[in-house]
Amino acid sequence: MHHDQAVRPVSWPESEGIRLLRSVATAMVRLSETTGTESLSRPYPEEAQQALNHTVLACLLLKAQPPVSLPELVAWATHRPLNDWPLTVPADAIRPGSLLLDEATRQPTQLCYEWAVDAEDSAALSEQPFMSTASTRCREEEHSEAYQAFRCLLIRRPVLTHRDLVTLPSADDGALGPLGELLHEIYQPAPAAYLQRKRRIYTACGRCRTLLQPTTKGGMWCERQTCRNRDSVRMGREYRADDDGGVHLLIRPLRQWVSAPGILEERLARRLVRSGADVELWPDYGAYSMRVRLPDGTTLAVEHKDWTSPALLGRRATQPLSGPHYDRCVWVLPAARLREQRRFRAIFERYRPAASPELMSDRELVDSVRKATGSGPWGEDATDNELTEGLF
Ligand SMILES: [Zn+2]
Numbered sequence: 001m002h003h004d005q006a007v008r009p010v011s012w013p014e015s016e017g018i019r020l021l022r023s024v025a026t027a028m029v030r031l032s033e034t035t036g037t038e039s040l041s042r043p044y045p046e047e048a049q050q051a052l053n054h055t056v057l058a059c060l061l062l063k064a065q066p067p068v069s070l071p072e073l074v075a076w077a078t079h080r081p082l083n084d085w086p087l088t089v090p091a092d093a094i095r096p097g098s099l100l101l102d103e104a105t106r107q108p109t110q111l112c113y114e115w116a117v118d119a120e121d122s123a124a125l126s127e128q129p130f131m132s133t134a135s136t137r138c139r140e141e142e143h144s145e146a147y148q149a150f151r152c153l154l155i156r157r158p159v160l161t162h163r164d165l166v167t168l169p170s171a172d173d174g175a176l177g178p179l180g181e182l183l184h185e186i187y188q189p190a191p192a193a194y195l196q197r198k199r200r201i202y203t204a205c206g207r208c209r210t211l212l213q214p215t216t217k218g219g220m221w222c223e224r225q226t227c228r229n230r231d232s233v234r235m236g237r238e239y240r241a242d243d244d245g246g247v248h249l250l251i252r253p254l255r256q257w258v259s260a261p262g263i264l265e266e267r268l269a270r271r272l273v274r275s276g277a278d279v280e281l282w283p284d285y286g287a288y289s290m291r292v293r294l295p296d297g298t299t300l301a302v303e304h305k306d307w308t309s310p311a312l313l314g315r316r317a318t319q320p321l322s323g324p325h326y327d328r329c330v331w332v333l334p335a336a337r338l339r340e341q342r343r344f345r346a347i348f349e350r351y352r353p354a355a356s357p358e359l360m361s362d363r364e365l366v367d368s369v370r371k372a373t374g375s376g377p378w379g380e381d382a383t384d385n386e387l388t389e390g391l392f
Contacts, residue, residue: 017089018118020054021082025115027051028077028100029108029125033252036193037074037106044070062086077101077112092347093311104215105193107223113256114312127257130186135285137178146177147285155262158210158255159202159237160187162245187248194249200241206234208263211249223252224260225308226334261304264362265289268304268332271366276373280324287323294372301326302365303357306334310344314351328358335361 027048031037034045044052052073059066064086067073076085077100087094100112108116116125123129138147153168153176160168165187169180176183194202194211203212205222212220212233220233227233239247250259269279269290278293292300301320307313319329338344338361348359360368370376 015089015093016058017087018093020051020058020087021089021094021115022119023047023051023054024073024077025100025108025112026119026122026125028074028112029116029252031074032106032108036191037078037101040070040074048073059086062088074101074106078103078106090311092343092350095309095341098308102221102223104217104219104221105213107193107213108252109308110223110225110256111308113253114307114309118312118315125253127253130182130254131258131286134179134182137182139285141178143177144285145175146179148282149175149177150179150182151258151262151282151286154186154250154254154258155266156209158208158250158259159190159204159239160248160250161239161243162248164244165248166245186251186254188251190247190249195241202239202241202247204236204239206236208260209236210255210259211247212236223255226306226336229336261289261306264304264306264332264334268302268362268365271362272369275366275370276375277369284323288320288326288329291324291326292369294369296372298328298372299324299326301329301357303329303331304333304362305331306337308337310341310347311351314348314356317348317352317356319355319357330365331357331359332362332365333359335363 027045027050028037030045030047031040043049048070052067052070055073055076056066058064067076079099081097081099082094083096083098095111098111099109100115101107102109113125116122134150135147138144138150149172157164160183165183168183169176190202190211194213196203196214203220204210205212205224205227207227208222208224210223212222212235215221220235222228222233241247249255265281269281272279272290272292276295280291282289283291288301289303290301292302294300301323303320305313313331317331320326333344345359
């Protein structure tokens, strides 16, 4: 049942609280990219100064105690759950207990990125400029294999040495085609915050392969929530700081919006293929995540969206406008996230536009495909190793 437009929370863009959250989130992302959120020095980046001014003003209007400085605003972002900030926001816009910076590392949380890309002028913080450059260049040269190889590289190798950066474009008979130059823009020297200083090494996460960050308490931290939800950090490959011309890390917007969902997309695709569907990943130079064709000819456009905020996700819920034909559009979330946030679907429903994709858990999608292909109910191979990582 579609909701009537009138009951939708139309106040979103006009809400002062929403503007403030976007502004603070953008500032935190910018700070983490420039000076770091630990060592702040004047002059502050423009976004940071603006966010501080906005917050002080909002506090004065609401007769609350304002932060006296940028370090105090950073402390709020790190320790003060958003539901305790002096803000007026639409219902369900904020999940109680959520933070903009991670307490162990002061890196922006995934939620912080979700707020930052909600802002109108957020293209620079998102994956879009880079991914559209990649698809345009490959399309011009009619080189769809290069586009596929590029997506795989971003998912499987978020860390490269300088030597890799130089040699990869000509490896595999030029599998990356016209994208060699782009690699130098999107892989940047690994930030010092990831370096284990005593041994002069960087360590990759054994699960998602991005770099782990040493914490103030002597532990190691992965930015990906699914990796942290496991019992312990799994250490992966070690890189010596100076070997092969130095260590480069894929920039965060691409790790956040391409690599992390990509891991889930590849696994989901394998599962769907084993269930009897035909799957094409990133069809038509990435018009959408995957095209799934069932034996009866029905086609689905599927996108994997592992977002933490159902309100922010709901606001963006639109169907792909280009790419190969599909009958239904489905947005998939990990079943674990829907279990953990019981109101996720209800809040998503409340914020989504009228014509928007269906929301399903990965498990529901696989089950419905198995039903359609007659491969029987899900279950017998549920212990399959690759699935213990993220799916179900
Ligand atoms: Zn990880």
